[in-house]
Amino acid sequence: MFELAIKNILFYKGRSITTFLLSYISATFFVIYVAFLDGSHISMLQNSLKVYTGSIQIYQKDYRDEGGYDYLIYNNQKIFNILDKTEGIEAYTSRVETFGIVSTQENSSAMMLSGVNFEKEANISELKNALIEGVYNSYDNCLYMGVDLAKKLDLSLNDEVSFVGSAIESSFVADIFKVCGIFRTGMYEFDANSAFLNRNYFDTLFYAQNTSSYIVVKAKDLNKNDALASNIRSHLSENEKLYTWQELMSAMVEAMKVDSIFGYISMALLFFVIFFVILIYGFINISARIKEFGTLKSIGISDRQIDTLLFLEIFIISIFALILAGLSGGYVAYYYELHPIVIEGMSEIYKDYGIISDEIPTSFNLYTIFCNVGLILFLNLLSIVYPIYYVRQYSPIEAMRHV
């Protein structure tokens, strides 16, 4: 059967070449398309994740729902002790976030002021790498300020600003800060609204000792983040709540899902048309060979064997096309994962939407490539079902008399 299938493939060149080319082109296109789709999503999520979010955050219950100082963690040390005993954590730190008004003599703006441990923060987020001017590890009343906030307030290094807000026990806080460092993460909202103060000074000013808005954790292996989250969660009390990065960035994850759905629907259109063309070419080919099948049946070849023959023909053509497509599409995916396409100015245009890089990388994932190619193979095999059914309708005599 296999030899006969090969002979038929070589004999009916038109059908073989068309099926081969359509399968090859659609599969290659699909592999590359999905690689770019997944790559851009992974890049967006990971950029956001590593800039500031971390892979896990631990809150006092209701902080994220209700907010405010009533729902702060008032015993950092207790959670630190749990984290110290947990395997799989690369680093952790606590942050206190508060909002207030920051003013110069001429301008003012709302600002999110975070009290952070700069040394620990460097192991968790990209804040240190985001430094563009001045110093990162600032001290006393030194502010590490977002570049867009500095621009908005017309501030340069060593300029002074006043800050008005409220302390943890709800008293009034006012102080003069000096701009010692300016950072750019590329996340526009973040750079336009945030500034950081070293934790010791912040704690004294805001009465925030051993307190935090949340504790942020960086997993050693992001792929094992869910297991790590479960492990930590099992040690937390009912009053503490843990969120993984998927939960923290649920809106972005959802948006990616929608984008992927639309991407797959768009690709489905191409497959749909190609499926029909392969079906039509297969059908034309088979309907022209009815006499041949009649002869085969009359010499004792069963319907099942003819089904196998037709199945083998499409399978062999498809498998060759798809191996080649997997290799060429995979190579493109691999190449652009290492050397992402750069579109100058893209992050500027899409800054409101959290795009922080001009790079569009692909994601080279063998499992995804295998699934994509497998889907095309499935559609190709499906396209032979109707022609097989059509051939089965003929008895050997009818088939041999077929014109």
Add this chain to the structure above:
Amino acid sequence: MYKTIFSLALKNALLRKTRALLLIFMIASSMSFMLSLEGLYNGMTKNMIDMTLRSDTGEVSIYAKDYRLKQEIKYAIKEAQSIKDQLQHHPSITSVITRLKVSGLGASATKSYPVDLIGINLIEEESFGEFSAFVKEGNLDLGKNGCIVGKQLAKDLKLRLNAKLVFSTQDSSNTLQSKLLRVKAIVHTTNINIDNKAIFIPKKVLSEFIGVDPALATQIAIRTQDKDLQEELRLRYRKLEVLNLSEINPMLAQMKEMMVVFNAISFSIVMGVVFIGILGVMYVSILERIREFGIMLAVGYSYTNIQIQVIFEAVFLALLGFLLGSIFSLASLYYLSHYGLDLSEFSDGLQSFGMSSIIYGDIQPEYFLRTFYAIIFASVLSVFLPLRTIKKLNPVDVIKADS
């Protein structure tokens, strides 16, 4: 003579019913799938642009130089009221409004966020962009301290109707001022700059609060259908920035362009594959009937007559496909434009990218017209290769060879 040719063409086109039906169904289903997607994508972009035009920019917006960069009240348009009065009498302007915007800190009982306080005239906003249609909760009767809050901001600040909200900012004399507001309505515009951080109050109230002339505005927004108006206003107000939607929101403009490119690529690919499908069917159909064409040539038919017959066969099949496809497409687009595609499950994700959770399709006659031309072109083109085979025929040889 032509009547006979057409009659022959019709009979031959449907001679192999299964093959003809497969081809017709392929054209119809591919077309309806493609047009539904195009309508959906265009509807999505159109909706985003329409919401931004109505809630914010209009077709043309005027700002003072540097305002968009600095976003400070000192860069407001001082003669805004007189410009508005002039523009109201312009024949091609359907609506013109002025807005005043200041940034500051919005604080609810539990949370604080950087927000924009926007002073508007509700009556004018209604004729400008049907503002009341954005209201999701409450009503526009603001009373003394009433305000309207963007949907996402209300969610972030945990604000409900009648909740209190304090807005703090620097006034025109650089003194920090706070204002107590009460939420009277919550709006959802799908414009992320409004939904995420806008609080609306009457412009007069805002002018008084920050101590500026009521004639002052940070933005003059204009609704018009006149494509040349922007240039005219640029020349007239050289000291101001006169911008259109693409300049104010390049992301939307790029999205629109990307949709056009994407639709064009999808269209070309689908039509290319449809062409291959028709080509296969017509080629086999002609090769099967070589003897018939030989006889026709022998009894005095000219090559042109056969050419007309074959072209007509292909066009006839394509037209049937187009008609069936038009019915499917109309039904699908009608459904999408009236009921939309409900993606409420992903509403947070869609909202973060400024999209509505129900995406409505868009029906345009040009979709059908373009597809009609492409299908006719593909069908005519598909018979040229088989016709070349007929042209080389010698009637006597053909009849001898097949008999």
